[in-house]
Amino acid sequence: MELSNIEPQIIWKNFSKLNAVPRPSKKEERVIAFIKEFGENLGLETTVDQVGNVIIKKPATPGMENRKSVVLQSHLDMVCQKNNDVNFDFETEGIKMEVDGDWVKAKGTTLGADNGLGVATIMSILESSDIPHPAMEALFTIDEETGMTGALGLKPGQLTGEILLNLDTEEDDEIDIGCAGGVDVTITQNYGTEAVKGQIVRLEVKGLQGGHSGMDIHKGFGNANIILGRIFYSDLAKQNIQLISVDSGGLRNAIPREGVALISVRNAQEFIEEVTILKKEILEEFASVEPGLQINIENSTTSDKAISEEDSKKVILTLKALHNGVYRMSPDVKDLVEASNNVARVELKGGELKILNLTRSSVDSSKYSVAEQLKSVAELAGMNVEFSGSYPGWKPKPGSEIVQLMEKIYTEKFGEKPHVVACHAGLECGIIGANYPEMEMVSFGPTIRGAHSPDEKANIPSAQKFWSFTKDILANIPAKN
Numbered sequence: 001m002e003l004s005n006i007e008p009q010i011i012w013k014n015f016s017k018l019n020a021v022p023r024p025s026k027k028e029e030r031v032i033a034f035i036k037e038f039g040e041n042l043g044l045e046t047t048v049d050q051v052g053n054v055i056i057k058k059p060a061t062p063g064m065e066n067r068k069s070v071v072l073q074s075h076l077d078m079v080c081q082k083n084n085d086v087n088f089d090f091e092t093e094g095i096k097m098e099v100d101g102d103w104v105k106a107k108g109t110t111l112g113a114d115n116g117l118g119v120a121t122i123m124s125i126l127e128s129s130d131i132p133h134p135a136m137e138a139l140f141t142i143d144e145e146t147g148m149t150g151a152l153g154l155k156p157g158q159l160t161g162e163i164l165l166n167l168d169t170e171e172d173d174e175i176d177i178g179c180a181g182g183v184d185v186t187i188t189q190n191y192g193t194e195a196v197k198g199q200i201v202r203l204e205v206k207g208l209q210g211g212h213s214g215m216d217i218h219k220g221f222g223n224a225n226i227i228l229g230r231i232f233y234s235d236l237a238k239q240n241i242q243l244i245s246v247d248s249g250g251l252r253n254a255i256p257r258e259g260v261a262l263i264s265v266r267n268a269q270e271f272i273e274e275v276t277i278l279k280k281e282i283l284e285e286f287a288s289v290e291p292g293l294q295i296n297i298e299n300s301t302t303s304d305k306a307i308s309e310e311d312s313k314k315v316i317l318t319l320k321a322l323h324n325g326v327y328r329m330s331p332d333v334k335d336l337v338e339a340s341n342n343v344a345r346v347e348l349k350g351g352e353l354k355i356l357n358l359t360r361s362s363v364d365s366s367k368y369s370v371a372e373q374l375k376s377v378a379e380l381a382g383m384n385v386e387f388s389g390s391y392p393g394w395k396p397k398p399g400s401e402i403v404q405l406m407e408k409i410y411t412e413k414f415g416e417k418p419h420v421v422a423c424h425a426g427l428e429c430g431i432i433g434a435n436y437p438e439m440e441m442v443s444f445g446p447t448i449r450g451a452h453s454p455d456e457k458a459n460i461p462s463a464q465k466f467w468s469f470t471k472d473i474l475a476n477i478p479a480k481n
Contacts, residue, residue, distance in 0.1 A: 014120035020094035025146040051153030067134035071161035074118030075144035113458035118167030151428035166443035176443035178396035178422030187355040193305035199268035202300035207292035210257035210453035213342035214425035224259035229319030242306035249345035252358035337424040394430030
């Protein structure tokens with residue numbers, strides 16, 4: 001089946017057009033121009049603000065002029081992840097898509113349904129002539145995935161809407177009314193290098209599921225960085241280890257799927273034998289949740305230099321000590337992760353070390369408690385630590401008028417109650433709400449699986465359900481007070 005034949009055709013048409021435009025985070029120039037041209041071609045008032053957010057305004061349809069005005073919001077950028085064996089350039093190529101049963105997938109890369117389906121839905125409403133809706137502002141933000149700088153740069157007074165509908169969640173039976181904040185924790189150090197003293201071993205971890213570092217952090221998935229750290233540590237006392245290079249993990253908001261390291265050890269054969277025992281234990285440990293996990297250990301060669309045994313030990317102990325995964329469950333919201341950390345990337349090259357983390361929490365104080373724990377560990381090892389990109393969480397308001405309306409519509413349409421939830425992901429609602437505290441906000445979306453990984457896929461029946469639900473919400477927006 002071709003995408004053009006899937007219902008609702010208008011959504012998949014616009015999603016295909018969007019996915020033909022490269023849109024990595026922080027490199028959104030082409031997609032900004034694409035959306036700006038889209039709005040202007042419709043004859044709608046279209047502006048690009050000082051940071052690159054695009055705002056398109058559409059008047060109310062006849063008979064809807066007395067309803068509360070609505071902001072429809074999604075982000076333009078996408079997470080760019082691919083399998084190692086896939087040759088693809090996210091900066092120049094459009095996403096290659098295919099239909100697999102009830103799912104739309106990409107060929108070896110992220111799909112961009114996060115948040116491309118939200119963008120396509122807003123585009124479809126903007127170009128429609130038969131969908132009743134109040135006065136609307138379509139807000140397309142930039143850089144949600146790597147810093148939320150679009151939402152952070154949105155100034156007070158740019159929007160006039162009374163209700164914001166964020167189309168950026170991934171379960172079609174959920175109405176999201178709260179989210180986690182986050183902060184980037186970056187650990188760095190420059191080490192001197194020296195000649196390799198021992199025998200060289202190449203370590204590789206691959207085949208992990210990866211996934212969203214907020215929404216999937218509680219699922220017990222493997223982290224390539226942590227597994228490599230366990231292997232380094234396992235024979236540290238015997239082997240006089242020198243670290244030569246590490247290239248593991250990727251973006252802060254993706255659980256690391258793959259990693260490669262070169263190390264020097266005193267006796268390669270002995271090290272491989274010892275680590276093979278640990279490998280078996282790790283594979284058994286993750287058998288039920290990571291059936292594709294592979295750990296390869298082999299002799300190797302290199303012309304690169306290594307950092308000293310003493311400095312290598314500091315790096316290895318730090319990797320072993322950094323918290324990864326759930327830090328605290330919420331005592332107030334059932335089954336909600338309150339605080340967590342994702343050890344997202346470890347890079348060592350030519351003596352330059354970088355360890356990237358994304359710490360999340362729905363409570364600001366616990367967010368910084370986790371971040372400060374990471375900082376303490378790294379500083380004990382003589383490393384430098386920087387906090388950056390902090391953004392607030394979004395406090396739930398379950399009794400708001402728009403939440404009650406959406407619950408009622410959902411129950412009547414689908415014969416069951418929706419789940420009203422808060423999520424352990426960073427949504428832009430918290431940031432936007434800081435500048436627009438009187439605006440009622442809700443987030444919802446179609447079912448997407450594997451976001452932030454090459455396994456990302458969007459459910460076709462769910463997109464149909466989401467489109468119908470969205471149209472009914474717009475048609476029933478309450479009257480102005």
